[in-house]
Structures are given as structure tokens and as C-alpha cells.
Amino acid sequence: DSGVTQTPKHLITATGQRVTLRCSPRSGDLSVYWYQQSLDQGLQFLIQYYNGEERAKGNILERFSAQQFPDLHSELNLSSLELGDSALYFCASSVHSGGASEQFFGPGTRLTVL
Amino acid sequence: QKEVEQDPGPLSVPEGAIVSLNCTYSNSAFQYFMWYRQYSRKGPELLMYTYSSGNKEDGRFTAQVDKSSKYISLFIRDSQPSDSATYLCAMSVRGGGSNYKLTFGKGTLLTVNP
Numbered sequence: 001d002s003g004v005t006q007t008p009k010h011l012i013t014a015t016g017q018r019v020t021l022r023c024s025p026r027s028g029d030l031s032v033y034w035y036q037q038s039l040d041q042g043l044q045f046l047i048q049y050y051n052g053e054e055r056a057k058g059n060i061l062e063r064f065s066a067q068q069f070p071d072l073h074s075e076l077n078l079s080s081l082e083l084g085d086s087a088l089y090f091c092a093s094s095v096h097s098g099g100a101s102e103q104f105f106g107p108g109t110r111l112t113v114l
Numbered sequence: 115q116k117e118v119e120q121d122p123g124p125l126s127v128p129e130g131a132i133v134s135l136n137c138t139y140s141n142s143a144f145q146y147f148m149w150y151r152q153y154s155r156k157g158p159e160l161l162m163y164t165y166s167s168g169n170k171e172d173g174r175f176t177a178q179v180d181k182s183s184k185y186i187s188l189f190i191r192d193s194q195p196s197d198s199a200t201y202l203c204a205m206s207v208r209g210g211g212s213n214y215k216l217t218f219g220k221g222t223l224l225t226v227n228p
Contacts, residue, residue: 002157033216042220043158043202056215090157103216105157 003027004106006091012112018079021109025072025093031055032074033094033103034066038087049074081113117141120203120219129228133190137203137219140184144205144217147179149188152200152221161201162188193226200224 003026013019025032034046036059045058049068060066063081068074078085088110092103120137127133135149146165150158162177164170164186170177178187186205190197203219 002159004157043204043218045215045217048215058215092157102160102163105159107155107157 002104002106004091004093004104006089006106006109008109009107010110010112012114013081014114015081015083017081017113018077019081019111021076021078021089021091021111023074023076023091023093023106025074025091026104029093029095029104030072031094031096031101031103032068032072033092034060034074034076035090035092035105036087037090037108043090046076078111083113086111086113115140117217118203118205118219121222122220124223124225126225126227127193129193129195129226131193131226133193133197133224133226135188135190135201135203135222135224137186138184139186139205141205141207141217142181142184143207146206147177147186148204148206148216149175149177150202150204150218152202154199158202195226195228198225 005024007022030051033048037043046060047066048056052068063079066076088108090108092105094101094103118139148163149161151161152158164179167179167181174191176189200221200223202221204216
């Protein structure tokens with residue numbers, strides 16, 4: 001158990017809908033990262049927050065947004081969902097925001113868009 | 115050309131074999147190199163990370179980096195059935211400020227047969 005929690009574990013929804021994925025980092029970790037994992041694209045970095053502020057952006061679609069709250073938990077919002085958004089979404093956390101700071105991954109949320 | 119290339123396998127070996135997993139990359143700006151292990155339906159966990167070219171050993175695992183050839187390897191000695199998992203290489207570049215983004219290979223599925 002990495003100490004990172006994600007809810008829900010599974011989510012099934014329809015195209016055009018909006019969902020929110022939630023992540024609680026390990027105690028003491030200030031950085032939160034979101035990743036998308038699909039069979040064809042592998043694990044793709046989406047976005048990073050550090051102590052409430054956005055720090056880095058990867059291949060995140062404009063339909064997706066995230067935020068980190070004062071208690072350091074983070075939410076990833078996915079809107080106008082398409083079939084291609086079906087994937088595993090992982091949250092990771094680390095103490096710092098630089099160097100080879102070890103990222104601890106949560107168990108993931110499996111999103112299925114029908 | 116993808117930034118990070120990794121043979122997806124699958125790779126099947128008998129228990130006790132030496133396993134060699136490899137990745138090549140094209141971006142010479144990568145500074146940190148990591149190997150993650152991902153069991154089915156779990157999040158990735160960090161196995162090894164290295165900064166410079168050369169070897170790093172941890173128990174049965176050895177990570178090797180050759181920056182001149184843009185090639186990294188993970189060796190597993192005396193492989194065990196419990197090593198059966200997907201192995202992902204990951205590399206980081208410096209993003210904005212002091213932030214490092216991880217770019218992952220697609221992963222190699224390894225099965226160690228008893």
C-alpha cells in the first residue's frame with residue numbers, strides 16, 4: 001500500500017458526461033501528479049500540482065481540468081467525455097517537486113465511457 | 115519517433131533466469147532514469163532510479179544507463195515468479211521552474227514460470 005488513495009475504483013459513464021476523480025496524497029506529500037494509462041498510449045503525464053499551485057502540464061486535453069485543495073487532496077475533472085477517454089487514471093504524490101523525488105502511485109480509477 | 119521506446123514483450127522466462135529489459139530514448143535532455151514495476155490492477159511502484167551513466171545495483175536488480183547510446187537496461191538476477199509484472203522505464207526532463215515530468219515507456223510484460 002503506497003499510502004495514496006483514489007476514489008472511485010471504477011466509474012462507468014456515457015459519452016458527453018462529466019466525472020470527477022479524487023486523490024488523497026500520502027501524509028506529508030505536497031506534490032500531486034495525474035497520469036492516464038491506456039493500452040495504446042501507455043502511461044501519460046497529465047498535470048502536476050504542488051502545494052495548491054499548478055506546476056507542470058503534460059498531454060492534458062482542454063476538456064480536462066484539475067485542482068489541489070488546501071488539505072492537499074486533488075480532483076481531476078473530465079468533461080464532454082468521449083469513448084477514447086476510457087482508461088486507467090492514476091494519481092501519484094511526492095514530498096518535493098524536483099529532482100528524482102520518488103513518486104508514489106495510487107491504485108488508480110478505471111474509467112469506462114460507453 | 116517516440117521519445118521513449120520499450121519492447122512490450124511479452125517476455126516469458128523460467129524461474130532462476132537472468133532477465134534483461136531495455137529502453138531507448140531520443141531526447142538527450144533526459145536527466146533521471148527510473149524503472150517502475152506494475153502488478154496487474156495496481157499502480158506502478160518505483161524499483162530503481164539513476165542519474166548518471168553506469169550501473170546501480172539493489173539486491174537482485176541492476177539498472178544500467180548508457181547516455182552516449184541513449185539506452186537503459188534493467189537486469190533481474192535469479193528471477194522469481196513474484197517478479198511477474200509489467201516493467202516500465204521512465205525518464206525525466208526539467209520542466210518549468212524546478213519541476214520534473216516523467217515520460218514512460220509502454221512497459222514490458224514479464225512472466226516468470228515456476
